[in-house]
Amino acid sequence: MERLTDHVQVQTRGRGGNHGIVTTSDGLVMIDTPYKPSEALRLREELAGAPPLRYMINTEPHADHWTGNGFFDAPVAAHEGVRRRMLGIDPAEHRARLARLGPGEGDLLEGYRLRPPTLIFTDQMTIHLGAHSFRLIHMPGHTPFQAAVVVEEEGVVFTSDNVFGGVRTWLQEADPEAWLRSLDAIRALGIDTLVPGHGSICNRAYLDTQAEVIREWVGTVREAIDRGLSREEAIEQLSDRPDRFPMASGQEGKAVEVARLNVANLWDFATRTGIHAPNPGDSGAS
Ligand SMILES: [Zn+2]
Structure with a gap:
C-alpha cells in the first residue's frame, strides 16, 4: 500500500477497485476491500x-x-442499496466468478462467505473512532447507491466509482445527471485529495475532467440517436469509440465491452426507458 497522509494508506494498483486503510488511535478502518x-x-x-x-x-x-469483506472480521457500513444488492447475489455464482480471476484463486475460498453491510444509511452517517471521523454521504451517479467517505481529519475523500482517476469510466448503470450533481457535491466539500474508485489519486480540479468525460459520453449517444441509429446500431458503431484514458489495471481487454455497456445504458437513459441494472456481482462490473 502507498502512504497518502499520516494516517491513510491506499492501494490503487490492485485488481478491481481501490481501497484504503485509516489508522486511528482506536484501531483501523478499511474503506472498500x-x-x-x-x-x-x-x-x-x-x-x-x-x-x-x-x-x-x-x-x-x-x-x-x-x-474482500469476507476475508476480514469487522462490521461493514454502506448505503442500504449496497446491502440489498449483496443479499440478492448467489454465493455459489460469486465464488465461481472469483475462481475465474486467476489460477489458484478458487482454492483460496475455503470458508469464504459474503459479508454484507450491517450498518446502514440512506442519506448520511458518521462513524467516530478514536480521534477520527468518517462521514458517509450518499452520492448517486455511477449507481444509485454510491457513497463518498470523508475522512475529515486527514483532508481526504474516498469518492467511489463516481471518480475514475485517469482510467476508463464505466457508465453501465449510471444516471449521468445525478452523477454530475454528485461531482458538484464532492467539489463543495472543499477537500483537495481524492481517492477515486479506480486509477490514480487525484485532486479537486480533476472533477472537471470527470464531468467532461460523462458529458462527452452522453453527447456521443445523443448524437447517435439524433442521426437515427437504432439502439443496436449505436452499440455496434460506438463500441470502438476512442477514449482519452486507458482501461484500469486488470481490465485490459474489456474496452469494447465497457463501451457497449455505456452506450446501452446511456441510450436507455436518453430515451427514458430506464437504467440498466446488470448483475452487481459480475466480474466485469467496475
Ligand atoms: Zn463500480
Whole structure:
C-alpha cells in the first residue's frame, strides 16, 4: 500500500477497485476491500501485527469494492442499496466468478462467505473512532447507491466509482445527471485529495475532467440517436469509440465491452426507458 497522509494508506494498483486503510488511535478502518482473494489474503497477512480492524466501509454495490469483506472480521457500513444488492447475489455464482480471476484463486475460498453491510444509511452517517471521523454521504451517479467517505481529519475523500482517476469510466448503470450533481457535491466539500474508485489519486480540479468525460459520453449517444441509429446500431458503431484514458489495471481487454455497456445504458437513459441494472456481482462490473 502507498502512504497518502499520516494516517491513510491506499492501494490503487490492485485488481478491481481501490481501497484504503485509516489508522486511528482506536484501531483501523478499511474503506472498500480487495477484489481478488489472493490480494485480500495478502492484506490480511500484512495487517496481522497491526491494530485491530474496527470497521469496513463499502462505497458502492459493485463486487470489486466489497468481495474482500469476507476475508476480514469487522462490521461493514454502506448505503442500504449496497446491502440489498449483496443479499440478492448467489454465493455459489460469486465464488465461481472469483475462481475465474486467476489460477489458484478458487482454492483460496475455503470458508469464504459474503459479508454484507450491517450498518446502514440512506442519506448520511458518521462513524467516530478514536480521534477520527468518517462521514458517509450518499452520492448517486455511477449507481444509485454510491457513497463518498470523508475522512475529515486527514483532508481526504474516498469518492467511489463516481471518480475514475485517469482510467476508463464505466457508465453501465449510471444516471449521468445525478452523477454530475454528485461531482458538484464532492467539489463543495472543499477537500483537495481524492481517492477515486479506480486509477490514480487525484485532486479537486480533476472533477472537471470527470464531468467532461460523462458529458462527452452522453453527447456521443445523443448524437447517435439524433442521426437515427437504432439502439443496436449505436452499440455496434460506438463500441470502438476512442477514449482519452486507458482501461484500469486488470481490465485490459474489456474496452469494447465497457463501451457497449455505456452506450446501452446511456441510450436507455436518453430515451427514458430506464437504467440498466446488470448483475452487481459480475466480474466485469467496475
Ligand atoms: Zn463500480
